[in-house]
Amino acid sequence: MFKQKGLLIVLSGPSGVGKGTVCSYLREKQKDIIYSVSATTRKPRVGEVDGVNYFFKTKDEFEEMIKKDQLLEWAEYCGNYYGTPRTFVEETLEEGKDIILEIEVQGALKVKEKYPEGIFVFLIPPSFAELKNRIFYRGTETEDIIKSRMSIAKDELQMMKYYDYAVVNDEVPNAVKRIQSIIEAERLRKDRILPYYEQWLKEEL
Amino acid sequence: MFKQKGLLIVLSGPSGVGKGTVCSYLREKQKDIIYSVSATTRKPRVGEVDGVNYFFKTKDEFEEMIKKDQLLEWAEYCGNYYGTPRTFVEETLEEGKDIILEIEVQGALKVKEKYPEGIFVFLIPPSFAELKNRIFYRGTETEDIIKSRMSIAKDELQMMKYYDYAVVNDEVPNAVKRIQSIIEAERLRKDRILPYYEQWLKEEL
Numbered sequence: 001m002f003k004q005k006g007l008l009i010v011l012s013g014p015s016g017v018g019k020g021t022v023c024s025y026l027r028e029k030q031k032d033i034i035y036s037v038s039a040t041t042r043k044p045r046v047g048e049v050d051g052v053n054y055f056f057k058t059k060d061e062f063e064e065m066i067k068k069d070q071l072l073e074w075a076e077y078c079g080n081y082y083g084t085p086r087t088f089v090e091e092t093l094e095e096g097k098d099i100i101l102e103i104e105v106q107g108a109l110k111v112k113e114k115y116p117e118g119i120f121v122f123l124i125p126p127s128f129a130e131l132k133n134r135i136f137y138r139g140t141e142t143e144d145i146i147k148s149r150m151s152i153a154k155d156e157l158q159m160m161k162y163y164d165y166a167v168v169n170d171e172v173p174n175a176v177k178r179i180q181s182i183i184e185a186e187r188l189r190k191d192r193i194l195p196y197y198e199q200w201l202k203e204e205l
Numbered sequence: 206m207f208k209q210k211g212l213l214i215v216l217s218g219p220s221g222v223g224k225g226t227v228c229s230y231l232r233e234k235q236k237d238i239i240y241s242v243s244a245t246t247r248k249p250r251v252g253e254v255d256g257v258n259y260f261f262k263t264k265d266e267f268e269e270m271i272k273k274d275q276l277l278e279w280a281e282y283c284g285n286y287y288g289t290p291r292t293f294v295e296e297t298l299e300e301g302k303d304i305i306l307e308i309e310v311q312g313a314l315k316v317k318e319k320y321p322e323g324i325f326v327f328l329i330p331p332s333f334a335e336l337k338n339r340i341f342y343r344g345t346e347t348e349d350i351i352k353s354r355m356s357i358a359k360d361e362l363q364m365m366k367y368y369d370y371a372v373v374n375d376e377v378p379n380a381v382k383r384i385q386s387i388i389e390a391e392r393l394r395k396d397r398i399l400p401y402y403e404q405w406l407k408e409e410l
Binding site: 178 | 391
Protein backbone atom coordinates (compact mmCIF):
# COMPACT_ATOMS: atom_id res chain seq x y z
CA MET A 1 0.00 0.00 0.00
CA PHE A 2 1.35 3.37 -1.05
CA LYS A 3 1.94 5.74 1.87
CA GLN A 4 2.41 9.44 1.47
CA LYS A 5 4.19 11.81 3.82
CA GLY A 6 2.01 14.38 5.56
CA LEU A 7 1.89 18.06 4.63
CA LEU A 8 4.15 20.42 6.58
CA ILE A 9 2.38 23.76 6.98
CA VAL A 10 4.27 26.70 8.45
CA LEU A 11 2.26 29.64 9.77
CA SER A 12 4.35 32.71 10.41
CA GLY A 13 4.33 36.48 10.10
CA PRO A 14 5.65 39.62 11.78
CA SER A 15 5.68 40.09 15.52
CA GLY A 16 2.27 41.20 16.79
CA VAL A 17 0.27 40.05 13.78
CA GLY A 18 -1.65 37.55 15.88
CA LYS A 19 -0.12 34.21 14.91
CA GLY A 20 -0.91 32.64 18.29
CA THR A 21 -4.55 33.72 18.34
CA VAL A 22 -5.11 32.59 14.76
CA CYS A 23 -3.46 29.25 15.44
CA SER A 24 -5.54 28.64 18.59
CA TYR A 25 -8.73 29.33 16.66
CA LEU A 26 -7.60 27.11 13.78
CA ARG A 27 -6.92 24.38 16.31
CA GLU A 28 -10.58 24.46 17.36
CA LYS A 29 -11.88 24.46 13.79
CA GLN A 30 -9.52 22.06 12.04
CA LYS A 31 -9.20 18.86 14.04
CA ASP A 32 -7.69 16.66 11.29
CA ILE A 33 -4.28 18.27 11.54
CA ILE A 34 -1.51 17.95 14.12
CA TYR A 35 -0.22 21.06 15.92
CA SER A 36 3.46 21.29 16.71
CA VAL A 37 4.20 22.81 20.12
CA SER A 38 7.23 25.11 20.24
CA ALA A 39 9.67 25.33 23.10
CA THR A 40 10.48 28.76 24.55
CA THR A 41 12.28 30.42 27.44
CA ARG A 42 9.87 33.35 27.50
CA LYS A 43 7.42 33.68 30.38
CA PRO A 44 3.87 32.32 29.87
CA ARG A 45 1.22 34.97 29.07
CA VAL A 46 -2.15 34.86 30.81
CA GLY A 47 -4.06 31.77 29.73
CA GLU A 48 -1.10 30.00 28.14
CA VAL A 49 -0.68 26.36 29.17
CA ASP A 50 2.60 24.42 29.23
CA GLY A 51 2.59 21.66 26.62
CA VAL A 52 -0.36 23.22 24.77
CA ASN A 53 0.76 26.72 23.75
CA TYR A 54 4.46 26.16 24.40
CA PHE A 55 6.83 23.92 26.27
CA PHE A 56 8.13 26.49 28.75
CA LYS A 57 11.82 25.86 29.40
CA THR A 58 14.61 27.42 31.42
CA LYS A 59 17.57 28.85 29.54
CA ASP A 60 19.69 25.89 30.61
CA GLU A 61 17.13 23.35 29.47
CA PHE A 62 16.80 25.07 26.10
CA GLU A 63 20.53 25.22 25.54
CA GLU A 64 20.71 21.52 26.33
CA MET A 65 18.14 20.88 23.57
CA ILE A 66 20.24 22.90 21.13
CA LYS A 67 23.37 20.96 22.10
CA LYS A 68 21.62 17.62 21.58
CA ASP A 69 20.28 18.69 18.14
CA GLN A 70 16.72 18.20 19.34
CA LEU A 71 15.38 21.29 17.55
CA LEU A 72 14.32 21.58 13.93
CA GLU A 73 14.92 25.31 14.16
CA TRP A 74 15.56 27.76 16.95
CA ALA A 75 16.13 31.48 17.24
CA GLU A 76 16.83 34.06 19.88
CA TYR A 77 14.25 36.78 19.76
CA CYS A 78 14.02 39.81 22.08
CA GLY A 79 16.20 38.01 24.62
CA ASN A 80 14.26 34.74 24.60
CA TYR A 81 14.80 31.44 22.84
CA TYR A 82 12.11 29.90 20.61
CA GLY A 83 12.42 26.54 18.88
CA THR A 84 10.61 23.58 17.34
CA PRO A 85 11.21 20.09 18.79
CA ARG A 86 12.44 18.00 15.87
CA THR A 87 11.35 14.40 16.51
CA PHE A 88 7.63 15.09 16.84
CA VAL A 89 7.53 16.89 13.47
CA GLU A 90 9.52 14.22 11.66
CA GLU A 91 7.47 11.34 13.06
CA THR A 92 4.15 13.00 12.31
CA LEU A 93 5.10 13.58 8.67
CA GLU A 94 6.38 10.01 8.30
CA GLU A 95 3.06 8.72 9.62
CA GLY A 96 1.38 10.57 6.75
CA LYS A 97 -0.30 13.12 9.00
CA ASP A 98 -0.38 16.84 8.27
CA ILE A 99 1.30 19.10 10.80
CA ILE A 100 1.24 22.85 11.34
CA LEU A 101 4.06 24.90 12.87
CA GLU A 102 3.28 28.38 14.20
CA ILE A 103 6.68 30.02 14.42
CA GLU A 104 8.62 33.27 14.10
CA VAL A 105 9.84 34.49 10.71
CA GLN A 106 13.51 33.65 11.33
CA GLY A 107 12.64 30.09 12.28
CA ALA A 108 10.30 29.66 9.30
CA LEU A 109 13.11 30.50 6.89
CA LYS A 110 15.31 27.87 8.55
CA VAL A 111 12.53 25.27 8.19
CA LYS A 112 12.24 26.21 4.53
CA GLU A 113 15.88 25.28 3.97
CA LYS A 114 15.19 21.80 5.31
CA TYR A 115 11.66 21.38 3.91
CA PRO A 116 11.39 23.39 0.69
CA GLU A 117 8.27 21.32 -0.14
CA GLY A 118 6.52 22.74 2.96
CA ILE A 119 3.61 25.16 2.62
CA PHE A 120 4.62 28.56 3.96
CA VAL A 121 1.81 30.89 4.99
CA PHE A 122 2.59 34.49 5.92
CA LEU A 123 0.10 36.27 8.15
CA ILE A 124 -0.12 40.01 7.48
CA PRO A 125 -1.79 42.83 9.42
CA PRO A 126 -4.55 44.78 7.65
CA SER A 127 -2.39 47.90 8.05
CA PHE A 128 0.84 49.00 9.65
CA ALA A 129 -1.00 51.22 12.14
CA GLU A 130 -2.98 48.18 13.24
CA LEU A 131 0.21 46.21 13.81
CA LYS A 132 1.55 49.02 16.01
CA ASN A 133 -1.65 49.00 18.05
CA ARG A 134 -1.52 45.28 18.57
CA ILE A 135 2.07 45.27 19.78
CA PHE A 136 1.38 48.27 22.03
CA TYR A 137 -1.85 47.03 23.56
CA ARG A 138 -0.67 43.53 24.22
CA GLY A 139 0.50 45.25 27.42
CA THR A 140 2.97 42.62 28.50
CA GLU A 141 6.04 44.42 27.24
CA THR A 142 8.12 47.39 28.33
CA GLU A 143 8.53 50.41 26.04
CA ASP A 144 12.01 49.31 24.95
CA ILE A 145 10.69 45.92 23.95
CA ILE A 146 7.84 47.56 21.99
CA LYS A 147 10.31 49.71 20.05
CA SER A 148 12.53 46.75 19.36
CA ARG A 149 9.53 44.69 18.22
CA MET A 150 8.31 47.40 15.82
CA SER A 151 11.72 47.61 14.24
CA ILE A 152 11.88 43.84 13.86
CA ALA A 153 8.31 43.75 12.50
CA LYS A 154 9.30 46.15 9.72
CA ASP A 155 12.11 43.84 8.64
CA GLU A 156 9.91 40.79 9.02
CA LEU A 157 7.22 42.18 6.70
CA GLN A 158 9.82 42.20 3.93
CA MET A 159 10.10 38.43 4.30
CA MET A 160 6.73 37.82 2.67
CA LYS A 161 8.50 37.16 -0.61
CA TYR A 162 9.89 33.86 0.69
CA TYR A 163 6.42 32.48 1.44
CA ASP A 164 3.84 30.66 -0.68
CA TYR A 165 0.69 32.36 0.59
CA ALA A 166 -0.18 35.65 2.29
CA VAL A 167 -3.24 35.82 4.56
CA VAL A 168 -4.57 39.10 5.96
CA ASN A 169 -5.51 38.82 9.63
CA ASP A 170 -8.34 41.37 9.58
CA GLU A 171 -10.66 39.23 11.71
CA VAL A 172 -9.46 35.97 13.23
CA PRO A 173 -12.35 33.80 11.91
CA ASN A 174 -11.75 35.17 8.38
CA ALA A 175 -8.03 34.53 8.56
CA VAL A 176 -8.69 31.00 9.79
CA LYS A 177 -11.15 30.31 6.96
CA ARG A 178 -8.51 31.42 4.46
CA ILE A 179 -5.92 29.14 6.02
CA GLN A 180 -8.41 26.26 5.90
CA SER A 181 -8.91 26.87 2.17
CA ILE A 182 -5.16 26.73 1.67
CA ILE A 183 -4.94 23.42 3.55
CA GLU A 184 -7.87 21.99 1.57
CA ALA A 185 -6.40 23.11 -1.76
CA GLU A 186 -2.95 21.73 -0.95
CA ARG A 187 -4.52 18.38 -0.14
CA LEU A 188 -6.13 18.41 -3.61
CA ARG A 189 -2.86 18.91 -5.46
CA LYS A 190 -2.61 16.42 -8.26
CA ASP A 191 0.74 15.15 -6.99
CA ARG A 192 -0.95 14.02 -3.77
CA ILE A 193 -3.95 12.38 -5.49
CA LEU A 194 -2.25 10.79 -8.49
CA PRO A 195 -0.47 7.91 -6.67
CA TYR A 196 -3.80 6.66 -5.30
CA TYR A 197 -5.51 6.96 -8.67
CA GLU A 198 -2.73 5.19 -10.50
CA GLN A 199 -3.37 2.21 -8.25
CA TRP A 200 -7.08 2.51 -9.00
CA LEU A 201 -6.56 2.83 -12.75
CA LYS A 202 -4.36 -0.28 -12.77
CA GLU A 203 -7.09 -2.28 -11.05
CA GLU A 204 -10.08 -1.06 -13.02
CA LEU A 205 -9.01 -0.43 -16.58
CA MET B 206 -2.15 51.96 -9.70
CA PHE B 207 -0.90 48.41 -10.12
CA LYS B 208 -3.32 46.20 -12.01
CA GLN B 209 -3.10 42.45 -12.01
CA LYS B 210 -4.45 40.03 -14.59
CA GLY B 211 -7.29 37.79 -13.48
CA LEU B 212 -6.90 34.12 -12.71
CA LEU B 213 -7.65 31.66 -15.49
CA ILE B 214 -9.21 28.53 -14.01
CA VAL B 215 -9.80 25.52 -16.22
CA LEU B 216 -12.24 22.86 -15.02
CA SER B 217 -12.02 19.64 -16.96
CA GLY B 218 -12.13 15.89 -16.58
CA PRO B 219 -13.22 12.74 -18.39
CA SER B 220 -16.47 12.47 -20.29
CA GLY B 221 -19.39 11.76 -17.96
CA VAL B 222 -17.71 12.92 -14.77
CA GLY B 223 -20.25 15.72 -14.36
CA LYS B 224 -18.30 18.83 -15.36
CA GLY B 225 -21.42 20.66 -16.50
CA THR B 226 -23.43 19.94 -13.35
CA VAL B 227 -20.54 20.92 -11.09
CA CYS B 228 -19.96 24.11 -13.04
CA SER B 229 -23.66 25.09 -12.92
CA TYR B 230 -23.70 24.63 -9.16
CA LEU B 231 -20.44 26.54 -8.75
CA ARG B 232 -22.00 29.33 -10.79
CA GLU B 233 -24.76 29.66 -8.19
CA LYS B 234 -22.36 29.59 -5.24
CA GLN B 235 -19.43 31.65 -6.50
CA LYS B 236 -20.66 34.91 -7.99
CA ASP B 237 -17.34 36.79 -8.00
CA ILE B 238 -15.97 34.89 -10.96
CA ILE B 239 -16.76 35.06 -14.66
CA TYR B 240 -17.93 31.96 -16.52
CA SER B 241 -16.77 31.43 -20.07
CA VAL B 242 -19.46 30.04 -22.36
CA SER B 243 -18.25 27.46 -24.89
CA ALA B 244 -19.48 27.14 -28.43
CA THR B 245 -20.64 23.74 -29.69
CA THR B 246 -22.36 22.07 -32.60
CA ARG B 247 -23.92 19.39 -30.41
CA LYS B 248 -27.67 19.47 -29.77
CA PRO B 249 -28.88 21.13 -26.54
CA ARG B 250 -29.80 18.73 -23.71
CA VAL B 251 -32.99 19.25 -21.72
CA GLY B 252 -32.72 22.46 -19.71
CA GLU B 253 -29.70 23.84 -21.53
CA VAL B 254 -30.02 27.45 -22.63
CA ASP B 255 -28.24 29.07 -25.59
CA GLY B 256 -25.74 31.66 -24.38
CA VAL B 257 -25.80 30.30 -20.81
CA ASN B 258 -24.67 26.68 -21.05
CA TYR B 259 -23.31 26.92 -24.59
CA PHE B 260 -23.50 29.01 -27.69
CA PHE B 261 -25.20 26.46 -29.94
CA LYS B 262 -23.82 26.75 -33.48
CA THR B 263 -24.28 25.03 -36.81
CA LYS B 264 -21.30 23.22 -38.29
CA ASP B 265 -20.85 26.01 -40.83
CA GLU B 266 -20.93 28.72 -38.19
CA PHE B 267 -18.38 26.86 -36.07
CA GLU B 268 -16.02 26.31 -38.98
CA GLU B 269 -16.26 30.02 -39.75
CA MET B 270 -15.13 30.77 -36.16
CA ILE B 271 -12.16 28.42 -36.59
CA LYS B 272 -11.23 30.08 -39.88
CA LYS B 273 -11.36 33.56 -38.30
CA ASP B 274 -9.20 32.44 -35.33
CA GLN B 275 -11.98 33.35 -32.93
CA LEU B 276 -11.43 30.31 -30.69
CA LEU B 277 -8.87 29.93 -27.90
CA GLU B 278 -9.14 26.18 -28.33
CA TRP B 279 -11.42 23.82 -30.15
CA ALA B 280 -11.76 20.08 -30.59
CA GLU B 281 -13.93 17.59 -32.39
CA TYR B 282 -15.40 15.13 -29.97
CA CYS B 283 -17.80 12.28 -30.82
CA GLY B 284 -18.68 13.99 -34.09
CA ASN B 285 -19.32 17.43 -32.60
CA TYR B 286 -17.24 20.56 -32.34
CA TYR B 287 -16.54 22.24 -28.98
CA GLY B 288 -14.58 25.45 -28.54
CA THR B 289 -13.89 28.49 -26.37
CA PRO B 290 -14.50 31.97 -27.82
CA ARG B 291 -11.16 33.77 -27.49
CA THR B 292 -11.92 37.49 -27.08
CA PHE B 293 -14.16 37.17 -24.04
CA VAL B 294 -11.51 35.21 -22.12
CA GLU B 295 -8.69 37.59 -23.04
CA GLU B 296 -10.64 40.73 -22.18
CA THR B 297 -11.85 39.35 -18.83
CA LEU B 298 -8.30 38.47 -17.76
CA GLU B 299 -6.99 41.89 -18.87
CA GLU B 300 -9.68 43.57 -16.76
CA GLY B 301 -8.25 41.71 -13.75
CA LYS B 302 -11.28 39.47 -13.35
CA ASP B 303 -11.04 35.74 -12.69
CA ILE B 304 -12.60 33.48 -15.30
CA ILE B 305 -13.45 29.79 -15.32
CA LEU B 306 -13.54 27.57 -18.40
CA GLU B 307 -15.40 24.27 -18.23
CA ILE B 308 -14.01 22.31 -21.16
CA GLU B 309 -13.07 18.88 -22.48
CA VAL B 310 -9.67 17.35 -21.70
CA GLN B 311 -8.26 17.85 -25.21
CA GLY B 312 -9.16 21.53 -25.13
CA ALA B 313 -7.75 22.02 -21.64
CA LEU B 314 -4.35 20.79 -22.76
CA LYS B 315 -4.41 23.27 -25.63
CA VAL B 316 -5.26 26.10 -23.23
CA LYS B 317 -2.35 25.00 -21.05
CA GLU B 318 0.05 25.52 -23.93
CA LYS B 319 -1.11 29.13 -24.23
CA TYR B 320 -1.64 29.83 -20.52
CA PRO B 321 0.77 27.68 -18.50
CA GLU B 322 0.10 29.99 -15.52
CA GLY B 323 -3.58 28.93 -15.53
CA ILE B 324 -5.00 26.77 -12.75
CA PHE B 325 -5.96 23.37 -14.10
CA VAL B 326 -8.51 21.39 -12.11
CA PHE B 327 -9.24 17.79 -13.05
CA LEU B 328 -12.57 16.38 -11.96
CA ILE B 329 -12.48 12.64 -11.21
CA PRO B 330 -15.26 10.11 -10.61
CA PRO B 331 -15.33 8.35 -7.24
CA SER B 332 -14.88 5.06 -9.12
CA PHE B 333 -14.74 3.75 -12.66
CA ALA B 334 -18.03 1.87 -12.22
CA GLU B 335 -19.67 5.14 -11.26
CA LEU B 336 -18.36 6.82 -14.39
CA LYS B 337 -19.84 4.02 -16.51
CA ASN B 338 -23.20 4.49 -14.80
CA ARG B 339 -23.23 8.19 -15.40
CA ILE B 340 -22.44 7.91 -19.08
CA PHE B 341 -25.02 5.15 -19.48
CA TYR B 342 -27.84 6.79 -17.56
CA ARG B 343 -27.45 10.19 -19.11
CA GLY B 344 -29.77 8.55 -21.64
CA THR B 345 -29.20 10.97 -24.47
CA GLU B 346 -26.74 8.80 -26.33
CA THR B 347 -26.90 5.70 -28.53
CA GLU B 348 -25.01 2.53 -27.53
CA ASP B 349 -22.24 3.21 -30.02
CA ILE B 350 -21.71 6.65 -28.57
CA ILE B 351 -21.62 5.20 -25.03
CA LYS B 352 -18.92 2.70 -26.03
CA SER B 353 -16.94 5.40 -27.76
CA ARG B 354 -17.26 7.67 -24.70
CA MET B 355 -16.09 4.98 -22.29
CA SER B 356 -13.02 4.32 -24.38
CA ILE B 357 -12.27 8.04 -24.54
CA ALA B 358 -12.90 8.41 -20.79
CA LYS B 359 -10.26 5.76 -20.08
CA ASP B 360 -7.68 7.69 -22.05
CA GLU B 361 -8.81 10.98 -20.52
CA LEU B 362 -8.31 9.74 -16.97
CA GLN B 363 -4.63 9.29 -17.79
CA MET B 364 -4.44 13.03 -18.42
CA MET B 365 -4.70 13.87 -14.72
CA LYS B 366 -0.93 14.19 -14.60
CA TYR B 367 -1.02 17.40 -16.65
CA TYR B 368 -3.27 19.16 -14.14
CA ASP B 369 -2.59 21.12 -10.94
CA TYR B 370 -5.44 19.79 -8.81
CA ALA B 371 -7.66 16.71 -8.75
CA VAL B 372 -11.17 16.96 -7.31
CA VAL B 373 -13.36 13.91 -6.69
CA ASN B 374 -16.95 14.47 -7.78
CA ASP B 375 -18.59 12.21 -5.21
CA GLU B 376 -21.39 14.68 -4.42
CA VAL B 377 -21.78 17.89 -6.42
CA PRO B 378 -21.88 20.25 -3.37
CA ASN B 379 -18.69 18.64 -1.99
CA ALA B 380 -16.90 18.92 -5.31
CA VAL B 381 -17.95 22.57 -5.57
CA LYS B 382 -16.70 23.35 -2.06
CA ARG B 383 -13.34 21.84 -2.96
CA ILE B 384 -13.14 23.95 -6.11
CA GLN B 385 -14.03 27.04 -4.07
CA SER B 386 -11.15 26.28 -1.69
CA ILE B 387 -8.79 26.03 -4.65
CA ILE B 388 -9.98 29.40 -5.99
CA GLU B 389 -9.63 31.00 -2.54
CA ALA B 390 -6.15 29.56 -2.03
CA GLU B 391 -4.96 30.64 -5.47
CA ARG B 392 -6.13 34.16 -4.73
CA LEU B 393 -3.97 34.09 -1.57
CA ARG B 394 -0.77 33.17 -3.39
CA LYS B 395 2.00 35.46 -2.30
CA ASP B 396 2.73 36.48 -5.91
CA ARG B 397 -0.78 37.94 -6.15
CA ILE B 398 -0.68 39.76 -2.80
CA LEU B 399 2.93 41.00 -2.81
CA PRO B 400 2.56 43.79 -5.40
CA TYR B 401 -0.17 45.44 -3.33
CA TYR B 402 1.82 45.13 -0.13
CA GLU B 403 4.97 46.48 -1.68
CA GLN B 404 3.00 49.63 -2.42
CA TRP B 405 1.74 49.67 1.16
CA LEU B 406 5.19 49.10 2.65
CA LYS B 407 6.61 51.97 0.61
CA GLU B 408 3.95 54.31 1.96
CA GLU B 409 4.00 53.28 5.59
CA LEU B 410 7.55 52.36 6.52
